[in-house]
Amino acid sequence: MLKRVRITLLVLAALALVSGCTGKFTDINKNPYDFTESDLKGDFQLLGAPLTQAQLFLLRYNDPPTAQLQQNLNSDVFSGYMMTPTPFEGNINNTNYALLYIWNNHPWNEAYRWVMKPCVFTQQKAGDKYPDFYAWATIMKVEAMHRISDIFGPIIYSHFGDINNENTFEYDSQQEAYNHFFHDLDTAINLLTNYVNSGSAQRFQAFDLVYKGDYVKWIKFANTLRLRLAIRINGVDKDKARKEGEAALKHPLGLLQDAKDNFAVDISPVTHPLNIMCYTWADLRMSAPMESILTGYNDPRLPHYFVHTDEGPDVYRGIRNGIRISLKEQYTGCSKLARFENKIQFMAAAEAWFLKAEASLNGWDGAGSAAFNYEKGVSTSFSQYGLTNFNDYLKNDTSKPRPYVDPLNKDNNVTADSKHLSTITIKWNEGASQEEKLERIITQKWIAMFPEGTEAWSEFRRTGYPKLFPVVINNSNNTINTEKFIRRLPFPQIEQVTNPKALSRAKKMLKGEDNGGTQLWWDTK
Template identity: 70%
Template sequence: MKKWLYPLVIVIAAAMLTTACTKRFNEINRNPNDFTEEELKADYQLMGEPLSQAQLNLLIYNDPPTAQLQQNLNADIFSGYMMSPNPFDGNINNMTYSLRYYWNIKPWIVTYAYVMRPCDFAQEKAKGKYPDFYAWAQILKVEAMHRLSDIFGPVIYTHYGEINADKSIDYDAQPDAYYAFFKDLKEAIGVLTDSINNHAASRFTNFDLVYKGDYTKWVKFANTLRLRLAIRINGIDPAKAKLEGEAALSHPLGLLTTPDDNFNVNISPVTHPLNIIGYNWADIRMGAPMESILTGYNDPRLPRYFVHTDEGPNVYHGIRNGISISTKETYSGFSYLVKFDSKILFMTAAEAWFLKAEAALNGWKNAGDAGSNYNKGIITSFRQYNIPDADTYLNDNTSKPAPYIDPKNALNNVLTGDKHLSTITIKWNDGDNNDIKLERIITQKWIAMFPEGQEAWSEFRRTGYPKLFPVVINNSGNTIPTEKFIRRLPIPDQEYITNPKAAARAAATLKGLDNGGTSLWWDLH
């Protein structure tokens, strides 16, 4: 039986390779199985075209309704970055913790149908013949699957395509998935590093929508991804975290360093899905924590992220998550997101500097100095937005996040003295304790990662920073404590129908019930 005919994927295979409007329409959107072997051997298309598709669909590029459900109406909002003015389903939805199963299956479907499947296909064709393509697919799989695991917890990764006698396909519990991610990254980094050392010419230039076939940048990205995942698990498995983190920090090719290294998938000429969601549908606005933090810090990135309101060029309003909204028009005048170019951002070089700052707090070798890394993270973020002078900002030891005032409903206000309003300042102070230093690092990392809500949500759950505002209305039926915030999405209902035995086994690996209030393995809050 072919790998893709197992129960998980048979449900979603029909959605595979849907049509899109790109300059490479016929190439990218043609099913690999429809090509002859001879056609696809030319110019490495057999592996390259599926991996182009995998990049394009880390966040589905050509289907804004699906992108809205894949990330925008979960992680983008749960991270504090954004909020919708639309009271979907009578305000009984993800924003008020009434989790919509038909929304929350989308991350699962997209990742398996549009990323794992083409990566698996490419690896089958590359195995033993084209180690660079095989390694590239490994990196893409880890990038996609760690995001999925950080949504649901257990995922089908090492057992992908393996059908048991009872017709089930086993999941990896989250720790097993993470250990597999590290193994795959180590192998891929080794293969591409050898190619670089042997001065091998890139074979995937024509298919690489991020780095145009630059093996060195892919290694730097993979090193940074390895460090990200190591930092992620430091609270739960410090020995493994240190081992993997120090391996990333000691690699001779290093991490992402400058904005030119940012991991952006170029989907041109298709517009960014957030432009459609924000402007065509008016379904997303600035989140209240963004207003509080950026205005309180007088942050010059504010107009690079959001559009001021009609009240004036210096007036920005965000919407608090999980509030009473009766009509879409109530908050329609609040700040739009800026319009994005045709690149979808998944990792910045600024994040790499903040990861190094935290690694330094942990005492890891080759991490450098925490304060210097912290400052370099801010400077690198400023350079990403062509803001020339960071000195004033770096030396600001008085500005703090501002109280949040909802001009539409005072019940949503977060005022001075509220425990959810951070008092962290910007300037680094070596004399502070590590808790204060960590809050400072994560708050600035959170600002710099915008608009990548998936990673921002994961870091908030891991650290509790930056301080966000809890929902006002909680429709979870007591499954998600308001003060704890949402921790994950439940395993999709479709899995309990098509893969019930394995889904039940996967749910049993969780810390609690399969609901939004149960923390993930690495989440100790």
């Protein structure tokens, strides 16, 4: 406990140094730390404390209003996981594609200011002398910044901290950013693997809020992250995807295996921000696709994800995205989220098995059987919630997602004959088409990744699965196609003010205009 308090004090000191930032990217790039080489010796606090901060701010753990704008009112909603009953801004907001710039600055600003900056600091200070800290910072940097790239597209990554002769910070295209991600993960995995194999002391236990200093688990996470990114780009660069994916699959220490390997940041004693959004503010409820899929499958995970309504212990109701809401009280009776423990999950081990299942479909060496991996993904997800009845679930070849009925407005219903209602069943079918197999894998993966909306939204955009319900009201001014759903967030407005020349070049890297309807580089659906 004493160590934890000391770390917290150091982190707070670091935050105080940063708190004077004006929001300009020049300030975000500025190094808030200034420690000498001698300061790095001893208990390694000046190397480790910045990475404690980076973990805590992947999602703003101690500031629910910011966390709500950082992820919840974009990715968590766009992924089909959740919906708000609150008609923010007169019901003209992100949920119906009236993208609010003041909201959408937050994912960008939080990642650069509180995660990218301390990771780069630790990399610079660690250098060759502290390879374990260098590797750890690198893995954290990729984990944070691939999420930002998957929201916006081009990002400032390899040029972070480099001011050119125009006094601007250059962007990488998304393809360039991904190439850097792969290079950085390869470097980090090799460094940490060699360090472990050398028998050297494991030194960052006091700062690690995920794996408590277990270097092997960090290697497994990095391998799984590499496989995630390889799968993501398979539609646009098959050769690169195969190379990176097979490197992850063949690494001797492997991938995440079971629920004990989940990448989840311990924020104790602070409560999970989603609990505040749902229970204190009543701003968060179950989504309509979640109701449709989980009730249709009679999924045993349902009560571990959501709370039944007052209508009865078996009644769960979700809200469809992008509907007309005039008063908050209209839909607050829908299902609340089950309360989360004091950990924020960014990758479930079940995801590793579903990634392997898709790698099997791609024919990648080292992936094994698609059927085995698929079933292992489901069973690993079940075990995360102490459930053991996965065999019966996996044998079910009849249950399908249910039509959605809005008890307040039939215009929001999704009927049995709708093209947006999936007909995919649970049981693996070896004789099915590749597309049907993919839908089955991604649907179960989507269920298992809950509540990590950023990754779920990315996978939906990449594959089109699971089938979600389009918004009823589209306030995008024709910049987002209702049937194609939202594809990205526009670049943050602060960049137009502080980094306009580089931003202008970054916009030319896009497939279209800088709006929510333009698909990302890897998005081919």
